């Protein structure tokens with residue numbers, strides 16, 4: 001498959017999650033390292049997603065395919081809602097537990113502002129599609145291993161799973177825009193190589209900084225558990241290696257990994273909720 005499935009739906013859902021009033025400081029398995037791994041991701045999402053939206057918007061006027069135009073509007077709607085929900089989460093984590101979410105966000109904002117200033121629009125979009133591939137393959141891991149968030153379904157887990165579902169639905173939108181307006185292979189893979197290093201280094205730095213601020217650097221058991229989680233069981237970083245490398249193929253398209261079956265049940269559940277809300 002070299003293009004998006006013809007019957008693909010990308011619905012924009014307003015979730016308005018209600019988070020519990022109080023959550024443990026180390027909400028993920030009581031482990032400071034793992035908790036800050038997820039906190040670090042959440043801290044960068046809102047500004048990162050605003051960047052994705054803007055880099056796609058730069059080309060919105062040039063699009064002619066009505067289907068792609070529709071998907072772009074849905075992509076923008078989904079990403080805007082992700083930012084909103086993660087911002088609410090980030091605020092709570094910062095207020096209750098002092099995690100420096102807004103400081104990380106401010107730093108990310110500054111870096112993205114420099115990219116907006118220094119990079120061509122084509123290269124900015126190439127960064128977006130690289131990160132969209134990253135989020136899509138991470139999302140795929142989360143959906144393939146639902147037990148990872150199972151204990152947290154009633155709290156923050158739901159938000160991460162919903163985000164993973166929508167990242168899957170819209171995973172090819174920015175990519176399709178890039179193919180239509182540029183399609184340059186060298187720019188695409190160079191952006192991926194650079195983005196991989198930058199993204200990985202930053203996420204590990206954010207996690208380690210937050211752990212250090214909590215005085216937990218000496219928690220070696222937690223550290224070992226985090227390494228085991230990422231690389232061994234469930235091992236998302238190891239398992240996503242092949243999906244990651246596929247990006248470097250000349251004829252790559254995100255829907256060559258057709259994982260719609262993984263979101264089917266969730267999507268039905270959201271749809272039923274929507275219908276109930278509409279009927280009420």
Ligand SMILES: [Fe+2]
Pocket residue numbers: 049078079082163167
């Ligand atoms: Fe998103």
Ligand SMILES: [Fe+2]
Pocket residue numbers: 052079132135167170
């Ligand atoms: Fe996305």
